[in-house]
Amino acid sequence: MDFFKRLLFLPEQASTFASKVDELHVFVLVATILASIGVGVTALYFFFRFRRRERHQTTEYIVPTVMTEFLFVSVPFVLFLLWFALGFRDYTWVQTPPRDAMDVYVLGKQWMWKFSYPEGPNGVNVLHVPANRPVRLLMTSRDVIHSFFIPAFRIKRDVIPGRYTDTWFEATKPGTYDIYCTEYCGLSHSKMLAKVVVLKAEEYENWVKEQRMGDKQNRQDALADTTLVSPRANLAQQGQRLVGEAGCLKCHTVDGEQHIGPTFVGLYGREERLEGGETITVDEGYITQSMMVPGEHIVSGFPNVMPTYQGKLHSMETAAIVEYIKSLRTRDVVNTASKGPVYEPVRIQ
Amino acid sequence: MQSETAAHPPSRLAGHFASLPVQDNAARLGMWLFLSTEVLLFAGLFVCYASYRFLYPETWAAGSRLLSLPLGTINTVVLIGSSFTVALAVDFAKQGKNRLVFFMLLLTLAAAATFLVIKGFEYSHKFHAGELPGVHFHMKETEGLLPGMPLFFSVYFAATGLHALHVIIGAGVLTWMALKAWRNHFSVGNYVAMENAGLYWHLVDLVWIFLYPLLYLI
């Protein structure tokens, strides 16, 4: 078995699915090699044995018997059906994640992978998982179709914008393995690589704890990681998604720091000093107006650079963003974010 | 082969066919095969329609309310009527009555023009109302604006646009046939061209008979 695996260049075997599927893998390929060599050698023998010996040689009249015809059909049929049956058995197994699987959210975008865990931490291009524990990946894409592939685990699933796909694995060996994007996604498709780090159970727990104490940047990432929210989530959560999509976060932060525009944290209800010297209370009306006619009332100290969102956001979206900003009234927003996104098996919405 | 046909101007039998019936059969079979490709072309659109209707059932129901039912219905009647006149034209061609063929084709062309003009009105209304596909969608009334509405209009414009293109092509073919009739081309044994043109027009009609209920009624 090991000899064949080396012969066929099979990558390292590091998941339960890999050990399940590799035997079939070797069986199918060896059967293919043997069959083609068998047919080839038989044909070569015939070419030699029945070579033309004289210029006007005649040949016998030979027709297949019913038995031959039956064999011609049934032998490949039985072999291929066997392949199918074995393959489909394993496929249904890998299509049904165990109930106790741990969830990791995967976001593909040009050209990186983001991983978020319900417990809080998240990472870019490095996925940490515990060994010997089923992990379910809930995946979606922000732009075009990607495909998530770990050769050592023998799993692959397309990552499609606008919907969730899932796959799962149970890593068996601690170590670091490659993750590739296998659906062509543009310029740096071949650089959309990531690593999966399989840790022993206790090491993984330590890693999670470390991450929870992680720096502000991590939390900012988690907050900005907006596409992971289900579209059916409540208004504030929709708003959280929208501020990412509409590009608000390019200028406004959600961690309290001032950037090109005022931070969203604690914005609602605040008294703001305007350019002209007057003050205004930030309420629903002011936030909406700022989105639609940004130049009308500029908070002093900030440049008048915001584009209008008139016609780009419809009323429900505007409301959702207002709701989201309202939900950021205090700094304890970090806690709400660490709950992780709500997953529902949605179709396109 | 050209030289051969030129040598026997009275016969319309091309040099490579065994006999006239064979040649006519070949023409008919060719036309039916061509129609099958047309059916499959529209089948792709119907698949798009069906899967998006399945994804956005309310939007699709609401979308069909935004289309003008009276105009759609008038167009349906016009098109079915034109199918009738084409069928008559084919029948007259079989009897060699070229004058009547010409007259019937003229009626059909008038119907085709009416259809296109009405379609034009519908389109211009949609343009004004901003009920357009994809990015161009900017409906003024936000009442009843459901997710996927731009998609409904993508399907609407793709389907009716492709159909309108076929109406124009069909009208071109019928004009050609009308010219043939004007020149007394058709006779008892020589009408397969008219028959094939008629088949094409019936297909155009048939596609609309599917589009009308799918887009306007349900």
Place this chain on the structure above:
Amino acid sequence: MSQSASSNPAAAPAEGHAPHKSYLTDGTTVRSWLLSVDHKRIAIMYLVLILLAFLVGGIFALLVRIEHLSPGPTIMDAMTYNRVFTLHGVVMVFLFLVPAVPSIFGNFLLPIMVGAKDVAFPRLNLLSLYLWIFGAGLALWGMINGGADTGWTFYTPYSTTTTTTVAPILVGVFILGMGGILTGLNFIVTVHTMRAPGITWFKLPLFVWASYGTAVVQVLATPVIGLVVLLTAADNTFHIGLFDPARGGDPVLFQHLFWFYSHPAVYIMVLPAFGIISEVVSAFSRKNIFGYRMIAYSTLGIAFVGFFVWGHHMFVSGESTLDAGIFSVITMLVGVFTAIKVFNWVGTVYGGAVDFKTPFAYFCGFLFFVVFGGMTGTALGVVSLDVHWHDTYFVVAHFHFIMVGAAMMAFLAGLHYWFPKMFGRMYHEGWGLTGATLITLGFIVTFVPQFLAGNYGMPRRYYEYPEQYQALNVISTLGALMLFTGFFTILCYLIYALRHGKLATSNPWDSHGYEWRTASPPTTHNFDGPQPFFPEEPHLYTTKPAPEAQHAV
């Protein structure tokens, strides 16, 4: 090629048995070629144009291979690479593989094989040639002015949002499709209505059966890709968003519609190739086809089943488990039908009198490649394994085994087998065998390492790749250079043979195929006098003996 043949009257055989002029010399002006409705002249024009397209696609292929000599950037940047592999795919699939055998050999031989003087609609035939030229021109224009970087599969939403020039190429594909539909339609009508007296359905040469099956697939599948490419072009240009999830569209629907054509398209490419092989095996073994009906039925079987397996391209794209199972089990049937053909070809050789000439040498390679390529295809249909293989070099290697190993080898077999038929001259046999050897070996060296790289996990369409794959890639590139040498050799000796080759007799292989009963090259109307009568079966080398002496296997 047509240039040298047409401008050189000596290209026609100066034999006494052709009272009429051969089609090559019947009119020598450029106009008499460009406006010819003779199916044979159209075929020759296709031959020249399609070989030019093959040259373009081949150069792109070579560039891709050279780029992969090192894991990092080698000779081009990522954007160029992405365009080059896309254009390689587009040119090879739409300009070369799909039209090659039907438009060249089908056009040339199908009417002769059914004993007709031309295809049913000669002017339509000429129109499809010009549609090909127009479509190819538009696609090439798009390639020069920007060039798509989407892969030949044009997956949305990438293809609708990329900044490269996708729309003209898509419209070009649409026009090429129209040309293909007209060719297919012509063949179906020709086979149905124009068979000479005596040729019943089961006396049709197997190449005609194969072309007929192909034509059916072409007529029924091409309209769907026509619609899809139009909608995608509209999406790319006007952003109607039909397949763009950002506007509510469903990219997976695009994939369904795309593969509904593009899987049957695989059979558009290989079925006529199978037909060529059936002819070649029978002629060079000088033996009746073993299991004629089984081969004919399996052709129809593949054509039919081919419409219901498109989902096996989408096992990991979010298809339901049940769908995957259904598509998987139907895929197995394609393997069974192909296996039937393979067994019958080997059976034909059994008890034959094999003359190992160049066309047969290609059959020899073909046989091995079609078994290996076919079975790896069936293996890819095994769902659990496809999860690992999908979109890796394993898939790339598999379909190159079918496209190059089977379709291209059969194309070359046919080109050599029918070369005297088409041009009335013989090529040098020694060079022919050398070319076949180079191609076969080069092919093995190119694509076997790609299977291994795929198994090892190397994804396709990668500009740069991790270092562990380098050795395999370097070997593959060396093989590609060998393949290139082989093609160059063939081109040289064939062009040489056009002018200086030995004059061929009208039936240099002593073949009993229907097409060899006319002069080589044939006269303009294929047959002198009225339609000929064919009392015997095709591929008849030995008549059926008395029942008790019959040798059955």
